[in-house]
Amino acid sequence: xxxxxxxxxxxxxxxxxxxxxxxxxxxxxxxxVARLEAGGATLEESLVLWERGEALAARCQQWLDGAxxxxxxxxxxxxxxxxxxxxxxxxxxxxxxMDEENxx
Numbered sequence: 308x309x310x311x312x313x314x315x316x317x318x319x320x321x322x323x324x325x326x327x328x329x330x331x332x333x334x335x336x337x338x339x340v341a342r343l344e345a346g347g348a349t350l351e352e353s354l355v356l357w358e359r360g361e362a363l364a365a366r367c368q369q370w371l372d373g374a375x376x377x378x379x380x381x382x383x384x385x386x387x388x389x390x391x392x393x394x395x396x397x398x399x400x401x402x403x404x405m406d407e408e409n410x411x
Contacts, residue, residue: 329370
């Protein structure tokens, strides 16, 4: 009986996966999910697709986590600003008191 060989499982994200942009990883994940939902693949093909989907989902999550951290850092270092629609603030949610605003 012929033996089927299966590619070795990827350890940490490989270079190809790590190089994917969020949009590319998301689009490929959508494609993988559609192929799985359509059915018709062998068990082995379905497992390969599932593993790829898991890796792509993890890559998308890395991008989202990184974006969340960048936004958080930007919010914590944002200087005092005023524009025509919002009051002068210390950060994105706390308006300055009249005394604080006068001290500027």
